[in-house]
Amino acid sequence: MTGAVMTRPATRATRDRALLAGGVLAGPLWVAVALVQGLTREGFDFRRHPVSVLSNGNLGWLQIGDFVLAGLLCVGAALALRRNPHPGLGPVSGPWLLGQYGLGLVLAGIFAADPLDGFPAGTPRGPGEVSWHGVAHLGAGAVAFTALVAACLIATRRFARRGERGWAAYSGITGAFFGVAWVALMASGGQAAALVVFAVAVAAGWAWLSVTLLRAVR
Template sequence: MTEAIERSVDRVTGERALLAGGVLAGPLWVAVALVQALTREGFDPRRHPVSVLSTGDLGWVQISNFVVAGLLCVGAALALRRIPHPGLGPVTGPWLIGQYGVGLVLAGVFVADPLDGFPAGTPRGPGEVSWHGAAHFGAGAVAFTALIAACLVAARRFARRGERGWAVYSGVTGGFFTAAWLALMAGGHPVAMVVFAVAVVAGWGWVSATLRRALREAAG
């Protein structure tokens, strides 16, 4: 009996740790990307997506950033399968958070191509798209689609529970991210680039806030 209780406590503690990792994934990713954006020569958020930080001599920093954040999200998704969440549910939400994490890991594995003067010495203009650059775009699509779907699933579940604030927050985040992503794909205008960067931060904020709620309820 005592051993069973100890195993149960250890399991819950481990799941809380995984959720805590998911909560920290967003702030960590944003902080690392922001420091690079402010310090790496030639990077301009009006012309360059964060993905190009994976290129050049210091590209390993952003590659690691993608992989670590993705693994933390996958770990949180595994914990969500055992810890009920009022918005994400027991199956669909955890699966989508896990898919988001896998997409981030793949975005790190398949490195983006140099672009429009970055890293320093790269010719101006869009440049050629390599096979790994195309795979990077595909990984981004996997991650972004999963994040949007997770937001919308949570919005619907929260609305059914009568939690209007969480429903609106989730729905607006998903809608904003969708609009920003479509605007970016439509042409990469400098305004669209900046708005999409804001949408990425907003998406990470939603992931952290949602997982933090799961962590609080697990602790309670």
């Protein structure tokens, strides 16, 4: 009986480490799938198109799956963090925001973005029409992006209180960069420079999340 009782916590710890490891891998997976598609799919241009429009066309299921899988991995990592608090994310706010980020990604996959400015091939040039699921996609993105910025800012404060200035600075710079790039993208109406900068900001946000969760795994 005692052996069985001891096995359950060990099994739970192993499962939580696996969930956290999934959160670490979510970012590299999402970026890799989006980058390969962006470089190989006909008509796509990072200077004219947000990554979200890759959800359209014959291979659109790849980006839809990329959103959903990465989101579910983040939700799983959030559940593990509730049982294993991270020093920089905390026992409540961090897991909650990470779960919100993951949920936003899942919804962004379910509600695909609209075709835009010549992509997929055959789509007329220009902004095109915005459908109800396009609006829902934008809303899901807002949920995810807000959660990520908030997580970075909370981590900045918590790391600073612990005297971990390097981690505090990294978290603050990442959150500020992401937030400014997002606002600039919306204000520019999708100008080329803003699209490229935001794509870099998304990759930077994923990198921060991966290395932060890697610390929890270790």
